[in-house]
Amino acid sequence: DQQVKQNSPSLSVQEGRISILNCDYTNSMFDYFLWYKKYPAEGPTFLISISSIKDKNEDGRFTVFLNKSAKHLSLHIVPSQPGDSAVYFCAAYRGPHSGSARQLTFGSGTQLTVLP
Amino acid sequence: EAEVAQSPRYKITEKSQAVAFWCDPISGHATLYWYRQILGQGPELLVQFQDESVVDDSQLPKDRFSAERLKGVDSTLKIQPAELGDSAMYLCASSFVESYEQYFGPGTRLTVT
Numbered sequence: 001d002q003q004v005k006q007n008s009p010s011l012s013v014q015e016g017r018i019s020i021l022n023c024d025y026t027n028s029m030f031d032y033f034l035w036y037k038k039y040p041a042e043g044p045t046f047l048i049s050i051s052s053i054k055d056k057n058e059d060g061r062f063t064v065f066l067n068k069s070a071k072h073l074s075l076h077i078v079p080s081q082p083g084d085s086a087v088y089f090c091a092a093y094r095g096p097h098s099g100s101a102r103q104l105t106f107g108s109g110t111q112l113t114v115l116p
Numbered sequence: 117e118a119e120v121a122q123s124p125r126y127k128i129t130e131k132s133q134a135v136a137f138w139c140d141p142i143s144g145h146a147t148l149y150w151y152r153q154i155l156g157q158g159p160e161l162l163v164q165f166q167d168e169s170v171v172d173d174s175q176l177p178k179d180r181f182s183a184e185r186l187k188g189v190d191s192t193l194k195i196q197p198a199e200l201g202d203s204a205m206y207l208c209a210s211s212f213v214e215s216y217e218q219y220f221g222p223g224t225r226l227t228v229t
Binding site: 042046096106 | 122157159172216220227
């Protein structure tokens with residue numbers, strides 16, 4: 001039962017253009033959504049998050065959009081840089097109110113390649 | 117900047133052997149997580165601790181995997197005996213109890229031959 005899905009395993013974008021990474025989820029009980037970035041041979045690093053009561057959060061070149069009715073979120077990177085090339089994981093967080101432990105559920109990741 | 121430490125970074129072992137991984141979380145983080153990440157997939161939670169207590173180990177294959185956090189600080193994950201299908205990246209993460217943001221260590225890449 002995949003509660004968080006990233007349907008695009010890879011994405012290539014030209015340097016300076018916009019990168020859009022997508023994520024879908026099935027559980028309406030998630031409280032927060034997060035994006036992590038992972039380089040080879042390193043652990044994931046936190047990038048940006050959004051509360052389930054918001055529809056947009058921006059941090060520099062990174063913006064996350066949340067569409068609750070569609071159970072869809074996206075990460076926009078503008079402008080894209082070669083150093084952004086990495087695997088991006090979408091993750092969803094359930095708080096204790098749902099009766100479960102505070103946990104993250106991850107998507108399968110999207111490999112972003114920014115071409116110089 | 118505080119980091120989650122993990123060792124070893126790489127481990128090659130033969131099937132049926134025992135293997136152990138160590139994690140030291142960020143100081144002050146009461147919650148510690150062990151994840152397994154198979155290539156092409158996202159991290160999957162194996163076990164979650166709050167202090168020295170197990171909060172969730174429902175996805176831990178308990179016939180061969182064990183985890184402990186005896187003093188509520190560092191933690192060890194053990195596999196005995198290792199199987200070929202255990203080849204993966206094992207990630208440790210930690211967080212404050214009330215926080216949704218988890219900090220990950222560099223991981224241990226396990227190869228079982």
